[in-house]
Amino acid sequence: MNDLEFTEEQRMIRDMAHDFAQREIAPRAAAWEKAGWIDDALIAQMGELGLLGMVVPEEWGGSYIDYVAYALAVEEVSAGDGALGALMSVHNSVGCGPLLNYGTQAQKEAWLPVLAGGRAIGCFCLTEPQAGSEAHNLRTRAELKDGHWVLNGAKQFVTNGKRAKLAIVFAVTDPELGKKGLSAFLVPTDTPGFVVERAEHKMGLRASDTCAIALDDCRIPQENLLGERGKGLAIALSNLEGGRIGIAAQALGIARAAFDAALRYARERVQFGKPIIEHQSIANLLADMHTRLNAARLLTLHAARLKSAGLPCLSEASQAKLFASEMAEQVCSSAIQIHGGYGYLEDYPVERYYRDARITQIYEGTSEIQRMLIARELGNYGV
Numbered sequence: 001m002n003d004l005e006f007t008e009e010q011r012m013i014r015d016m017a018h019d020f021a022q023r024e025i026a027p028r029a030a031a032w033e034k035a036g037w038i039d040d041a042l043i044a045q046m047g048e049l050g051l052l053g054m055v056v057p058e059e060w061g062g063s064y065i066d067y068v069a070y071a072l073a074v075e076e077v078s079a080g081d082g083a084l085g086a087l088m089s090v091h092n093s094v095g096c097g098p099l100l101n102y103g104t105q106a107q108k109e110a111w112l113p114v115l116a117g118g119r120a121i122g123c124f125c126l127t128e129p130q131a132g133s134e135a136h137n138l139r140t141r142a143e144l145k146d147g148h149w150v151l152n153g154a155k156q157f158v159t160n161g162k163r164a165k166l167a168i169v170f171a172v173t174d175p176e177l178g179k180k181g182l183s184a185f186l187v188p189t190d191t192p193g194f195v196v197e198r199a200e201h202k203m204g205l206r207a208s209d210t211c212a213i214a215l216d217d218c219r220i221p222q223e224n225l226l227g228e229r230g231k232g233l234a235i236a237l238s239n240l241e242g243g244r245i246g247i248a249a250q251a252l253g254i255a256r257a258a259f260d261a262a263l264r265y266a267r268e269r270v271q272f273g274k275p276i277i278e279h280q281s282i283a284n285l286l287a288d289m290h291t292r293l294n295a296a297r298l299l300t301l302h303a304a305r306l307k308s309a310g311l312p313c314l315s316e317a318s319q320a321k322l323f324a325s326e327m328a329e330q331v332c333s334s335a336i337q338i339h340g341g342y343g344y345l346e347d348y349p350v351e352r353y354y355r356d357a358r359i360t361q362i363y364e365g366t367s368e369i370q371r372m373l374i375a376r377e378l379g380n381y382g383v
Ligand SMILES: CC(C)(COP(=O)(O)OP(=O)(O)OC[C@H]1O[C@@H](n2cnc3c(N)ncnc32)[C@H](O)[C@@H]1OP(=O)(O)O)[C@@H](O)C(=O)NCCC(=O)NCCSC(=O)CCS(=O)O
Pocket: 090, 094, 124, 126, 127, 132, 133, 134, 135, 136, 157, 158, 159, 160, 179, 233, 234, 235, 237, 238, 239, 240, 241, 314, 362, 363, 364, 365, 366, 369, 373
């Protein structure tokens, strides 16, 4: 992408994240996948570099510049390892975001500096076994008893569930009010009754922990209500907007790693007496991959620019996630094709990229939900 369109600060962040990802992350990604865990020391290093406080302003210990710098950094980290990209995106957007946007002064003081510095990781507990796309259909209950909220229920597909020290939990406080009866809570994960039941075995992003969590008489102080009682759904959905920009950037990063590997391979691999990049069918495949990647980046950066300006970007964030995630599967598949039989082996990273990319069409809102949101906004679109 042409450097002219970025500020000096944005370029600095991108280049720092690129160097860090290529030096410290990419060489270890395959080992982390096998271990099912990313080194704690690496997470601490990311915190020191400011990569875990990218939506949090400096006054709260963060490194916020704008959402463009954030998207560029998520792309770079994800090009090093998609699993780490998931940890980073979820922690920043939906771990720190709700607290920053809805927290009281005391809540922010207690948590934002540690989260932004990477000394605590955040997770987002919205989804339940029966409530995925239908986000408001929650069964987890929060009842006020003796000055405490007592939470009971089950949460599903929680990224960072095992690693997190703080969970943003959504629960029903006022069942008679339907969608307006949901509220958000800050739950330190060492609270008795916050139980990580299991880390799921997944197709990809295996170094990122995705957990099922039980809330079993989990008792938190009354002041841990986040935002207004009854505003839980709005808190969840408004933060998913920024979350989707992060997932678009993650998809971009994984796809770019696949493209770079395919391009290198196509230059080196000789068939019929010449490097395969000189065969038109392979060159055309690479041209399409490159074009789709750049189109996805433009959509992602456009949504990021709107978000940075404080403008509504629900449709644009959905367009970025929809296009980037579907592009990522196509690009990773083409990267395998270019590698031929070798692309199907674990010895080459492209099979991991393909597996890692798939989830970006599902989590933080499936492609079907993104299309629904984009179509909904067309009702307000002047023609
Ligand atoms: C399918 C849905 C889009 C349906 O949404 P609803 O119709 O039920 O909700 P709305 O009436 O549109 O909105 C309710 C409420 O929220 C406010 N809102 C909504 N979006 C925004 C926004 N972008 N900014 C600000 N406010 C917003 C809206 O104004 C309403 O507020 P009031 O009632 O008027 O005060 C929805 O259910 C949906 O998006 N579903 C997908 C859910 C999803 O993405 N789930 C994934 C969760 S995370 C995950 O996958 C785990 C991985 S991880 O660990 O991150």
